[in-house]
Amino acid sequence: MRIRSSFILFLLLSGAAAAQEEAVDSISVSPSVKEEVEQLKMHNESVNEILLEMKSYIDLSRKLKFSGYMQTQFQATNGTGNGAYPIGGFSGGAFPANVGSRFQVRRGRLKVQYENDITFSQYVLQVDVTQNGLGIKDAYINLKDPWTRDWNLRMGVFDRPFGFEVAYSSNMRETPERSRLAQTLFPGERELGAMIEFQPEFEPWSNYNLKLGLFNGVLPNGNENDSRKDLIGRAGVIVPFEEANAAVDGGVSFYYGSVRNTSKFLSTMNGSRFTVDSALTNNGRSSPRQYVGADLQIIYDIPDIGGISLRGEYITGRQPGTAAANTFYNPSAAGTPLYERRFSGYYVSLLQNIGTRHQLLVRYDVLDPNTDVEGSGIGAAGSATTVGDIAYATIGLGYLFHLDENVKFTLYHEMPVNETVNASAAGALAPYTADVKDDVFTFRIQYRFPY
Amino acid sequence: MKKFIALVLLAAFPASLFGGEVITVKGSDTMVILAQRWAEQYMKKNPNVTIQVTGGGSGTGISALINGTTDICDASRPMKPAEKQKLKQRFSTLGVEVKVAKDGVALYVHESNPVKELTLRQVKDIYTGRITNWKEVGGKDARIILYSRENNSGTYVYFKDVVLETEDYAPSCQNMPGTAAVVNAVAKDPNGIGYGGAAYGKGIRDMMIKADDGSPAFLPTAETVGNGSYPITRFLYMYLKSRPAGEIKNFIDWVLSDEGQEVVTKVGYFKVR
Known part of the structure; x- marks a missing residue:
C-alpha cells in the first residue's frame, strides 16, 4: 500500500493533472487513499491559488517602479556674504546675507513610474523634497503609438525639449548645477504642455530623433494666463564611429513663444540704453520669447584611461525679463515692468573618465544677458541698465568619485567672473565695478536607487 | 574618516x-x-x-x-x-x-506532442494569440499553453523582434524567470510550448522550424545554426x-x-x- 500511495503522490507532484486522474482510476485503491488523494488535490489547488495571487503581485511589482536620489551638500564661498551682492544664485540658490557656508539638501527626488509592458503606456510622477518643502517635478503620461512604437505622445509637466543640458538628468550630470545659460532661460527645466517625440528603434533611423511640443509658457507649476502657447522643438542626430570608439551627437533647437506684459511699462534697447514706453496699451501686449540653439557632444574612448567627452551648447535669442534680471518674466505677477533684451550664451565642458570610478571635469560657461550693451555702458548715466545686464564667464573645476552604483561624491569649485560695469555706477551696480568675490565650493554626496 | x-x-x-x-x-x-x-x-x-x-x-x-x-x-x-x-x-x-x-532559439514542446514542425509564421501566430489550439497546426484538440521569458531577458527581446516581428506577446503568455524554468514547465505540460537557447533543450523535444511553407524544416543543430539554415539563429x-x-x-x-x-x-x- 505504501508503494502504491507513493506512486500516486509522485504522479500528483509531477503536475500532470490528467495523467494523475487516469492513474488513480486505473488502480484499485481504498476509500481512505482516495480521500487522501482528494485532500492532496485540494491542497494542490489551494497552493496554485496562492501562487496565482503571488504572481499578480509580482507582475505589479514589475510594472510599478520606484526610483529616487538625494543630493546633500556643503558649500562655502569666498565672498563677504554681507548681502551687498548675491552669491551662489546659480549654484543652488543665493547665500543669505552674512552666510559664507551652508549645508543643503539640494535635491530629494522620489519617482513613481507605472508602465504597461503590453502597450508601453506610462504614468510618471516625480516629487522633490528638500529643506524648502515638497514640490512636483514631473507629472506626465506617455503614450506610444500602437503600430510602430516609434512615436510617443507625452502630456503633463516635463522637461522642455530644448538643447542637451535641460533634459540631462541632475543625477547623471557631472556639475552640481546646470549652466547659468540654462538656468536663466529654463528655470526649473519643466513646463506644462504636450509633446510628440519621434525616436525610431530601427536602423538606420535609430540615430535620429525629433521632439516638438506646445507649452503654456508660464512656469512648471503656474497656471496659464493667456491663450498663446509656446512652441519648442529639437532635432537631434547621433553619428557613431564604432571602429574608433568615438561618437558625435548634436542637435538644433528652437523656442518660439511670448509672454504677456502685466504692466504698461515696456523697456526696449535703443543703442546701448533702455527706452521706456509707458503707453497704457502695453498692458497685455505680448513680447517675443524666441531662442535658437545648437548643441554638440563628442566622445572618444582613450585606451587604458577611459572615455573623454567634450560638450558644448550655444543659444541666442530674445528674452523678456524684468529690470533686475534677464531670467524668466513671470506673467502671473501683476504690474511687473517688462524689459526686452537680446542675449547669447554658451558653455563648453570637458570630462575625462579615469577607470570606472573617477572623473575629472572642467567647464567654461558664458552668458551675456544683453548683447546690446558692453560693461562700461552698464550703469552709465541715463542707460537704465541694471545688474540684469551684466555678462558672466564662469570656470568650474570638478572631481567625481563613484563609490558604487548608488553613491557618488562630487567636489566642484566654480569661479564666476562678472563683466565690470561703468566706474560711476551706483546702488546695486556699485560692487560690479570690479570682479566680485563670489566663488562657490561644493562638496556633494549623491545616493540614488536603483542605479 | x-x-x-x-x-x-x-x-x-x-x-x-x-x-x-x-x-x-x-x-x-x-x-x-x-x-x-x-x-x-x-x-x-x-x-x-x-x-x-x-x-x-x-x-x-x-x-x-x-x-x-x-x-x-x-x-x-x-x-x-x-x-x-x-x-x-x-x-x-x-x-x-x-x-x-x-545560438539557435529552439521551440520546446512536450515529448508527447504529435506536432513535429512549424513555420515561422505559425510560431508568430501562436505567440501573438492568433492560433490558440494545437489542432490548428495539425495537433490534438487542446489549448496551447504559452511559456515565455520575462522582459529583462535578451531571448524575450530577440524572439519578439525577430519571430513576432515586434508584435506583442499574447496576454495569456506565462513569463518564466529563466530558460530552465521554461524547459521545466514545458516538460510537465503536454500542451505547452516554450522557447530558449538550444543548449537547454534537454528532457523536452525541439520543434523543427521552417522559414515558410515551401522551405524545409530544420532542427537547431551545429550544422543548421552554423550555416544559418535554421531560421531562428542569433x-x-x-x-x-x-x-x-x-x-x-x-x-x-x-x-x-x-x-x-x-x-x-x-x-x-x-x-x-
Missing part, C-alpha cells in the same frame, strides 16, 4: 596590487552555463585570476555595465540605442561588442564599456581562441569562428 579614506584607497587602486585579478561577468541567463564553463577553464589555466559569473538576464547585465558593477556583460541580444546612450553618458564610450557564440555577445585591456583582454582573446570556442560546442552552442 579613516574608513572613508580606506574605501577611497581600495577603490582607487586595482585589486591586482593586493592579489589576483577579479573579473566580473553578469547578464544573460541563456549564456550563464557557457560563461561558467569559460570561467572554470580559464581560472584553471590562470590561477591568479578569479572570474565571478552571475545571470539575471541580458537587460540586468547591461544595466550593470552601465552602472559600472560588472566588467563584462553577457547578452543574448544586441544593446538597444537607449542603452548605448546611457553608457555614453556615464562613461563617454560607445561600449565594445564582441560576438562570442551562435549571435551571443559580450559587451564591455571600453576597449579591453590587461587580464580582461586576455580572457576575451581566450574565449575567441580555438580552446574557448571548443567550450561553446561542448555546452551546446555554436562557434563563431
